Amino acid sequence: MKKILVSIFIGLIIGVSLLTMVLLVLKSMSLQWNWPQLLPRQFSGRAWQYVFLEEPKTLTAIVNSLFIALMAVIINLMVGIPAARYLAKAKVKYRFLMELIIFAPVIVPPFIFIMGIYYFFIKFGLTESYWGVILAHLVPTLPYMIRVLMVSFATLNDDYLNVAKLLGASRLQRYWFVLIPRMLPAIIGGSALTILVSFSQYLLTLLVGGGEILTLPLQIYPFLVEGDNFVGAVYVLLFMVINLGAILVVEKVLKVYANK
Amino acid sequence: MLELQNISKKYEGFLLEGINLQVATGEFLALLGPSGCGKSTLLKIMAGLITDFQGELLIKKRKLREIPVKERRISMVFQEALLFPHLNVAENVAFGLKMQGVAKKLRMQKAADYLELLELPGYGARAVDTLSGGQKQRVALARALVMEPEILLLDEPLSALDFNLRQNLQGVLKKLHRQKKLTTIFVTHDREEAFYLADRIGILEAGRLKQLGTAAAMLAQPQSAFVASFLGERNILAGDFLAGGLFRSREFSLPTSFTKTGAGYLLIPNQAISITQKAKNSAGEKTGEIVDHYIRNGLYHWELLVEGERLTYRNSQLLGDWGLGEQVGVQLDPHQVLYLAE
Numbered sequence: 001m002k003k004i005l006v007s008i009f010i011g012l013i014i015g016v017s018l019l020t021m022v023l024l025v026l027k028s029m030s031l032q033w034n035w036p037q038l039l040p041r042q043f044s045g046r047a048w049q050y051v052f053l054e055e056p057k058t059l060t061a062i063v064n065s066l067f068i069a070l071m072a073v074i075i076n077l078m079v080g081i082p083a084a085r086y087l088a089k090a091k092v093k094y095r096f097l098m099e100l101i102i103f104a105p106v107i108v109p110p111f112i113f114i115m116g117i118y119y120f121f122i123k124f125g126l127t128e129s130y131w132g133v134i135l136a137h138l139v140p141t142l143p144y145m146i147r148v149l150m151v152s153f154a155t156l157n158d159d160y161l162n163v164a165k166l167l168g169a170s171r172l173q174r175y176w177f178v179l180i181p182r183m184l185p186a187i188i189g190g191s192a193l194t195i196l197v198s199f200s201q202y203l204l205t206l207l208v209g210g211g212e213i214l215t216l217p218l219q220i221y222p223f224l225v226e227g228d229n230f231v232g233a234v235y236v237l238l239f240m241v242i243n244l245g246a247i248l249v250v251e252k253v254l255k256v257y258a259n260k
Numbered sequence: 261m262l263e264l265q266n267i268s269k270k271y272e273g274f275l276l277e278g279i280n281l282q283v284a285t286g287e288f289l290a291l292l293g294p295s296g297c298g299k300s301t302l303l304k305i306m307a308g309l310i311t312d313f314q315g316e317l318l319i320k321k322r323k324l325r326e327i328p329v330k331e332r333r334i335s336m337v338f339q340e341a342l343l344f345p346h347l348n349v350a351e352n353v354a355f356g357l358k359m360q361g362v363a364k365k366l367r368m369q370k371a372a373d374y375l376e377l378l379e380l381p382g383y384g385a386r387a388v389d390t391l392s393g394g395q396k397q398r399v400a401l402a403r404a405l406v407m408e409p410e411i412l413l414l415d416e417p418l419s420a421l422d423f424n425l426r427q428n429l430q431g432v433l434k435k436l437h438r439q440k441k442l443t444t445i446f447v448t449h450d451r452e453e454a455f456y457l458a459d460r461i462g463i464l465e466a467g468r469l470k471q472l473g474t475a476a477a478m479l480a481q482p483q484s485a486f487v488a489s490f491l492g493e494r495n496i497l498a499g500d501f502l503a504g505g506l507f508r509s510r511e512f513s514l515p516t517s518f519t520k521t522g523a524g525y526l527l528i529p530n531q532a533i534s535i536t537q538k539a540k541n542s543a544g545e546k547t548g549e550i551v552d553h554y555i556r557n558g559l560y561h562w563e564l565l566v567e568g569e570r571l572t573y574r575n576s577q578l579l580g581d582w583g584l585g586e587q588v589g590v591q592l593d594p595h596q597v598l599y600l601a602e
Contacts, residue, residue: 162309163342167356167407168330177355181346 028233047230051238058235061219062242068130068205068215069198069246072137073191076145079138080190081175081183084149089158103143110203113139118207128210136208137198144197145190152186188254192247199243216242261285261443262306262411267315271301276467279315286441290458292451292490298467299447303415306445307336319411330360335404336413339420341396343388349375349399350384356407374402378432394425398432405436414446418453430456451492463487484602485525494572495528501599511568514592518599525600532596533573535562536589537580548590550582566590 027033028047030040051058083102092098105113117136118127126132156179164178180187202217209215216239223232262283269276276298283289291299304310305317308324317324319332343352350371351358357367368384375383378398383391391399397417404412414433418426434457437444448454454461455475462472463486471478471487482488485496499509500523505516507526514526535548548564548571555561559574562582571590582588 157340157342159338159340160342160344162304162307163336163338163403164344164355164359165309165329166307166334166336167403168359169355170359173359177359178344181344184346 024233024237027230028237030230047228047234050228050231051234057214057219058238061214061216062238064213065199065215065217065242066246068134068137068213069195070250071134072141072198073194073250075134075138076142076190076194077187080142080145080149081179081187084146085153087146088150088153102146105139106143110140114204114207117204121208127208128212130213133205133209133213133215136204137201140201140204141194141197144193148186148190148193149183152183156182184254188251191250191254195246195250196243199239199246261287261320262445263318263321264302264306265316265318267302267305267313267317269298269301269305269310269313271298274298274467276302276305276313279469281462281469281472283443283445285443288437288444288446288457288459290446290448290454290461291464292448292454292461293464294449294490297464299464300415302464303336303413303445303447306411307334307413308332309336333407333410334413335407335409335411336415337397337400337404337417339416341393341400343391343396343399343403345388347388348384349380349386349388349391352388352399353384353402353406355403370406371402374406375399377405377436378402393421394429397421397429401432401436405440410443412442412444414444416448419448419450426453433457451490463490465490481598482527482600485527485600486602488525488527488598488600493527493529495530495533496600497526497528497569499524499526509569512566514594514597516594516597516599520599520601525602527598527600528571528592529596529598530574532593533571534591534593535564535573535579536591538587538589544591546590546592548588550584550586550588552584553582562588564588564590 026040029043029045031042031044031046033040086092087095087098087102100107117139121127121132121136126135160178160182161174164174169177199215200217201215202221205213205215206218209218211218216235220232220235220239223229223235262281264279264281267276267279274296279302281289291302293299301310305313306324308329311325319327319334324332343349344355347355350368353371353374354362354367357370358364362370372381372384375381378401380395380398380402383395383399388396388399397420400417418429421429430453433446436442437457446454446457458475460472460474461478463470463478465486471483475491478487479491482491482493485498488496497507497509497512499507499512501507501516501518501521503521505518507514507516507518509526516526536545538547546566548566550562551565551570552563553561556574559576560578561572561574562579564571564573573590580588
């Protein structure tokens with residue numbers, strides 16, 4: 001009985017997702033699609049042509065989104081690995097409190113922390129710059145990275161590092177040749193989450209970037225709200241492909257590095 | 261080679277206290293003790309993995325703290341093999357050489373040599389998770405030895421293996437030690453393993469080194485009831501030594517030649533006991549009731565109740581076909597019993 005319910009539930013999720021994809025594809029290829037038509041009457045490549053050939057901002061938005069997500073992944077790894085190790089391994093007083101502070105950005109409503117960041121970034125002159133946006137993207141992504149890494153660290157036997165140390169590995173070598181390869185599944189997971197969350201930041205990028213830094217969500221939003229949502233459909237598909245592609249590429253790169 | 265001067269270390273739940281120890285070049289020293297006695301912590305101190313301890317640790321008269329890690333030439337093998345799972349067998353063995361910057365061709369050649377030494381020829385390209393427990397531990401040994409250390413530290417490397425494999429690897433270790441004459445410190449809770457491998461044995465109890473010496477010397481004169489029982493002695497009686505040398509423990513008494521008086525322990529080694537068919541009124545003979553009998557390690561064992569004390573006697577011969585509850589004559593040779601103060 002439980003099994004059947006689970007199957008139905010999973011089936012529903014997959015079904016709805018696939019249906020949405022199909023509708024998006026249909027929408028992006030149609031000229032007009034009005035209620036109560038079940039299927040569009042006329043098809044056209046207009047929206048696709050607009051997005052890929054006529055609108056130069058598409059490429060800018062893709063490059064910016066990728067660049068910002070990639071930088072967020074790199075910085076998150078550099079900050080997150082030592083932080084997670086400390087939180088998972090060291091005898092930390094008030095560990096719960098420290099975790100709570102780190103996870104606060106994903107617990108409190110986004111608007112609250114975004115306004116806080118905005119206020120401080122204006123004060124420190126960090127708005128309207130790439131680094132400002134990248135820095136801002138760390139806030140909602142780092143908690144996920146640290147969480148995933150912490151679980152992995154908790155099950156890591158420190159004697160692996162002791163072995164490496166006795167075999168003459170320096171601190172950096174121990175990180176590079178032992179710790180990171182062993183933590184790879186968690187690193188991939190944390191990186192994927194970082195990309196995912198970074199990609200979907202709208203308000204944060206809009207405010208901190210001051211409209212100067214164009215990412216995919218910023219480019220898509222107007223089309224979905226009031227503009228041409230045939231173009232919007234193309235952008236949504238593009239967003240999904242790029243997002244998934246970025247995650248797969250990062251995973252592949254990390255795996256290749258680990259096996260070398 | 262290695263000298264421990266008054267090493268102390270507070271550790272969760274226990275204390276290493278005032279450990280003094282000298283290990284000669286080429287010696288095989290076993291540190292024997294029950295789990296939680298601090299022997300693994302002591303080994304980690306010797307390895308330089310724990311640095312916040314009191315006292316001094318000298319290697320060839322130099323303070324360990326002042327020797328750079330790369331010049332220490334100490335290798336260690338742990339209870340678990342701890343092979344790096346993302347590397348194959350040869351890469352694991354060559355790891356330390358890679359850290360030293362040895363060229364790939366040379367380090368792979370050396371890895372292959374050491375794998376052969378440990379009877380794993382041709383295993384280099386295997387993934388580590390395809391190995392058995394004993395093979396993994398041999399790879400871990402090869403990984404430690406390829407560094408050509410001067411001191412080899414072994415932290416119960418065989419205790420996770422089953423009996424036959426353990427014996428097999430004990431043989432490998434002994435052969436290696438005879439070949440390479442490496443100064444080796446071996447931590448174990450298995451006295452047979454220590455007897456088999458070590459030149460000298462140090463016995464630890466609750467963070468203190470209780471006795472240090474060869475197995476034979478310690479068996480001949482253990483310094484405490486703990487040491488005696490850890491070395492396998494079964495017949496240790498707590499009681500009082502009275503003036504004139506009489507030992508008394510509840511109903512049990514035995515005249516001895518010891519001059520010490522007061523509370524203490526009487527150790528009755530196996531060779532001090534002999535049992536015979538029950539004779540009547542033989543001088544100095546005690547009556548023992550057979551409460552258990554069995555064969556262990558190829559020896560016949562009899563457990564006897566003698567004047568309220570349970571004694572174990574073993575012999576390679578089946579002395580008599582005594583059943584449970586039967587009475588036998590027990591002779592205890594007062595010249596062969598030992599006095600233990602604590």
